Amino acid sequence: MEVHHHPDVEKKGFKEYLLEGLMIFLAVTMGFFAENIREHYHDGHLKTELASSLINDLKSDTAELAIYIDHSDRKLHQIDSLFAILQQPIDKLDNYNL
Secondary structure, rough: OOOOOOOOOOOOOOOHHHHHHHHHHHHHHHHHHHHHHHHHHHHHHHHHHHHHHHHHHHHHHHHHHHHHHHHHHHHHHHHHHHHHHOOOOOOHHHHHHH
């Protein structure tokens, strides 16, 4: 059976460990800042897109609501006319050409 020996690794000094720790800290910090900048940009773009979509939806809904109100007003007028006709005596209904 073969025995594997660890290679000789030179010992690191305190300054090297400190430098590596500082480099890792800087790398993580820069990644954090980059992620925040990207997220801020994406959120700003998303806000603009959602606001534009909201405005378009409101315009569409307002136009559709105006159509429904007009239709409702016409139906209400027809119902009022029908009610007025039904209130008339039968001998006056000949004037309406039913």
